[in-house]
Amino acid sequence: MSVEILSVENLVCRYQGHEALTDVSFAVTAGDYVGIVGPNGSGKSTLIRAVLGLVPPDNGRVTLFGVPVASFREWRRIGYLPQSMRLFNPAFPATVEEVVRLGLLSQKRFPRRVGGRRDTSAVEWALEALGITGIRRKLIGELSGGQQQRALLARAIVGRPELLILDEPTTALDPETRERFYSLLGELHRGDGTTIILVTHDTGSIGSLASRLIYVDRRIIFNGTLEDFCQSEEMTAFFGEASQHLICHRH
Amino acid sequence: MTLMAMLQYGFIQRALVAGALIAVLCAVLGVFLVLRRLSLIGDGLAHVTFGSVAVALFAQVNPLAVTLAAIPLVMLSALGILKLMERAKIFGDAAVGIVSSLGIAVGVLLAGLSGGFSVDLFSYLFGNILSVNREEVIIAALLFVIIMAAISLYYHELLAVTFDEELARTSGVRAGRVNLVLVLLTSLIVVLAMKVAGIMLVSSLIVLPAVTALQVATGFRTALVLAAVAALFSVLAGIITSFALDLPAGATIILLNFALFLAAFAGRKLIRRH
Numbered sequence: 139m140s141v142e143i144l145s146v147e148n149l150v151c152r153y154q155g156h157e158a159l160t161d162v163s164f165a166v167t168a169g170d171y172v173g174i175v176g177p178n179g180s181g182k183s184t185l186i187r188a189v190l191g192l193v194p195p196d197n198g199r200v201t202l203f204g205v206p207v208a209s210f211r212e213w214r215r216i217g218y219l220p221q222s223m224r225l226f227n228p229a230f231p232a233t234v235e236e237v238v239r240l241g242l243l244s245q246k247r248f249p250r251r252v253g254g255r256r257d258t259s260a261v262e263w264a265l266e267a268l269g270i271t272g273i274r275r276k277l278i279g280e281l282s283g284g285q286q287q288r289a290l291l292a293r294a295i296v297g298r299p300e301l302l303i304l305d306e307p308t309t310a311l312d313p314e315t316r317e318r319f320y321s322l323l324g325e326l327h328r329g330d331g332t333t334i335i336l337v338t339h340d341t342g343s344i345g346s347l348a349s350r351l352i353y354v355d356r357r358i359i360f361n362g363t364l365e366d367f368c369q370s371e372e373m374t375a376f377f378g379e380a381s382q383h384l385i386c387h388r389h
Numbered sequence: 390m391t392l393m394a395m396l397q398y399g400f401i402q403r404a405l406v407a408g409a410l411i412a413v414l415c416a417v418l419g420v421f422l423v424l425r426r427l428s429l430i431g432d433g434l435a436h437v438t439f440g441s442v443a444v445a446l447f448a449q450v451n452p453l454a455v456t457l458a459a460i461p462l463v464m465l466s467a468l469g470i471l472k473l474m475e476r477a478k479i480f481g482d483a484a485v486g487i488v489s490s491l492g493i494a495v496g497v498l499l500a501g502l503s504g505g506f507s508v509d510l511f512s513y514l515f516g517n518i519l520s521v522n523r524e525e526v527i528i529a530a531l532l533f534v535i536i537m538a539a540i541s542l543y544y545h546e547l548l549a550v551t552f553d554e555e556l557a558r559t560s561g562v563r564a565g566r567v568n569l570v571l572v573l574l575t576s577l578i579v580v581l582a583m584k585v586a587g588i589m590l591v592s593s594l595i596v597l598p599a600v601t602a603l604q605v606a607t608g609f610r611t612a613l614v615l616a617a618v619a620a621l622f623s624v625l626a627g628i629i630t631s632f633a634l635d636l637p638a639g640a641t642i643i644l645l646n647f648a649l650f651l652a653a654f655a656g657r658k659l660i661r662r663h
Contacts, residue, residue, distance in 0.1 A: 192555050213561035220556060230424060230552060231606040240549050244560040249542040277607065 140167035142204070143301055143333050144189060149198035151184050158184045160357045162198070166335060168300070171327050173348030174337045180355040182337045183221050186305050189335075190218060202301075213244040217299035219290055221306045221337075228279040234289045235274040238264055241293035264296035267322055269315075283310035291319065298330060305337045316340075320347060345386055395632060404518045404638070407526045408624040410533040411585050412594060412642075414578050416620035417540060419599035420612050421571060424551045426481065428599075430470065430572065431592035433485035434579040437466040437492030439588045442513045443499040453524050455513070459580045466492065467572040475565075516587030516639035518628060529581055536574050543570055548609055585624070586639040594620065597646035604653035619649050 144166040151159040158181045166172055176182050187193040189200055191207040200207040203215060238261050239252045246252065265271045268288040273281065278289055287310040294302065302323075308316045320343060326332040338344055344351065351367050353360040360373055367373055368386035395401055415431075422428055441462040445455040466488050473484035500510060512520070521529075540547065549557035550567045558564050575595075582591045598620035599612075606612035627642030 187555075190559050192558060211561060213559060216559065218556070218559045220553075227424060229603060231603055231612040232548070232552060232609045233607070236548070236609050237552065240545065240552065240557075240560065243545055243549055243557075243562060246545075250545050250562075252545055275607070 140169070142167050143170075143202070144335075145199075145201045146185075146189065147199045149185070149188060149200065150196045151181070151188055151193055152196045153184065157356065159188070159354075162354070162358055164352060164358060164361050166301075166333060168333055169327075169331055171323075171334045171347065171349045172336065172352060173344040173350070174335060174352045174354060175339070175341055175344060176354040176359075182354050183305055185354060186303060186335070186337055190216075190303065214297055215300045216244070217241070217294035217297060217302045219294040219304045219307050221309075230277075230279050232278055233275050234270060234278055234281070234285075234292075235261060235265070237278050237289055238274075238292045238296055241296035245297055260296050260298075264292040267295065268292040269318065284312055284315055287311055288315065288319075295322075295326065299332065301333045301335070302326065303335045306339065307336070308338065308340055308343075316343075323347070390633065392629065395629065400519055400521070401628070401632060403521045403523065403526050404628050405625060407521045407529040408518050408585050408628055408642075409621055410529045411578070411581050412598070412620035412624035413617045414533060414536050415582055415591075415594040416598035416602070416616035417613050418536075418571070418575055418578055419595040419597075420602060420616050421547055421551050422575065423596060423599040423603065425571075427485075427571075428596045429482060429485050429592065430467070430575055431579055431595040433470065433489035433492075434463050434467060434576050435583065435588045435591040436489040436496075437463050438580055438583050438591075439514065440492035440495035440499075442583075442588070443496035443503075443510060446510055447499045447503050453522075453528075456525065456528065456580060456584075459583075460577065463576040463580050464573055467576040468569075471568060471572055512587075513583055514588050515637065516583060516585055516590065518585045518638045518642075519632065521584055525584060532577055532581055536577060539570060539574055543567060547571065586642060590639050590643050593643045593646060597643070597650055598623070601646070601650040601653045604650070604657045619646065619653075623649060 142165055146165070147163050149159055149162040150157060162185060174182055174185070184193060188195050189202070189207070191200070191210065202210045203212060205212075239257065241264070242252045242257050242260060243250050262271075265274055268291055270285065270288050270292060273285060278286060281289065287307065291304075291307060294304070308319060311319060323334060323336070324347070327334055336344070336348065345364055348364065350362065351360065351364055352358060359376065360367060360370075364386065422430060438459050441459040442455055444462075445458045450458065470481075470484045470488050473479045473487060474481055479487070546557070546562045546567045547570075549560060549562050550564050554564045557567075578595075579591055582594050586594050598616040601619045602612045602616035606615055623642050623645040627645045628638055630636065630645070631638040631641040
């Protein structure tokens with residue numbers, strides 16, 4: 139029997155007077171690889187932030203690993219990469235290595251100290267996995283957008299989380315790095331059994347990656363397997379043949 | 390007068406010890422505050438200190454009691470700033486502005502009621518490190534140990550929240566508690582620092598060493614160490630220079646801090662050009 143990792147029930151989030159999300163319900167089980175797609179401003183990032191308890195819902199319920207998100211404490215089980223680091227201060231003086239190390243904080247108890255042989259080897263693995271060992275001592279603010287993105291991805295995976303939530307992780311990556319990154323996600327999913335929720339605009343790639351697709355436009359328009367999505371005449375009518383083909387052609 | 394002769398004076402020794410302890414604390418906390426865009430919280434809390442000093446002088450208590458009375462009042466004000474930011478959804482600078490003007494208003498009102506600004510009140514406004522007494526050195530040393538221990542215990546959490554508060558929350562960091570620790574430590578240091586630089590200049594002790602360090606830092610720990618070194622140099626050199634040249638100590642310390650900032654800024658530009 140598959141274990142439910144995330145459950146979202148009748149979620150409603152309002153933002154500046156309008157509903158950013160309306161009656162959203164879905165569940166993610168262990169081992170899923172879920173792609174969340176939708177147009178700009180469709181509420182994808184709000185959904186992810188509500189799932190992580192960063193946005194209080196106006197209605198509905200979110201549980202992570204069976205625990206309501208407001209009282210959830212086992213953050214070591216989750217790795218998160220926010221969308222393009224919003225207000226990230228470019229003058230921040232932390233090195234890549236210092237930033238990646240912060241990803242291990244969720245595994246510690248007060249006083250949270252990151253160090254020691256085990257932490258060091260975890261950081262080494264993450265730096266290597268993202269191909270950023272050579273820039274470990276560089277300041278994060280001095281890196282290109284793609285390098286920053288990789289450093290933050292390393293931070294998200296360094297603790298080998300059970301659930302990895304990635305909000306538009308490939309926007310700043312060049313095609314080669316993007317492929318390498320997708321391949322790493324595949325390894326984590328197949329090898330470690332990591333459950334992945336990937337919010338993306340990269341509809342061209344999502345078909346070959348995810349086992350399930352959720353299409354959000356303030357509400358859930360579609361939630362099912364890619365086979366269902368590609369064969370659904372209703373979806374063809376909704377998206378148009380060209381958009382549906384873009385998602386399905388690589389599958 | 391030679392440096393060695395100068396160091397024979399008890400008041401110079403006390404000034405150097407207290408100044409060094411306070412400057413290092415201001416600088417280390419300053420790195421977190423500047424990066425969190427809370428630089429002006431020092432200024433705001435210093436204005437509250439003005440209000441609490443006026444209250445204490447109005448009540449005609451001794452100088453040590455002035456310092457001790459200011460601590461809880463400034464801490465409460467720091468909590469007020471946090472609550473205004475969280476509950477009233479007011480931006481940090483506006484919350485600091487509200488509490489700051491309230492502190493000044495109370496101070497001016499009480500100064501007026503007690504017959505105008507006294508010499509005592511002026512000494513708190515502009516600071517007089519050379520008048521630090523033995524008890525104040527002991528308080529500075531105790532608070533140095535407490536504040537450094539707190540920063541050490543919360544180091545990674547402070548770093549995580551400073552880097553990105555939401556990301557820190559998803560690492561299980563209780564950002565609210567960390568923010569609370571940061572503002573309470575800041576209020577302690579502001580009260581302590583009023584003797585060094587005075588209420589008017591105290592935020593410079595927090596901001597200047599931090600921005601100097603950020604010009605040349607190669608990592609977060611390096612930034613903390615460099616800020617502490619810059620602050621230490623400014624305070625020690627500032628006290629000695631001010632005594633030797635008969636200048637106001639607080640202002641001399643701040644000007645030396647500013648000179649270091651200019652040097653770091655220019656150095657960074659030069660390094661980037663080559």
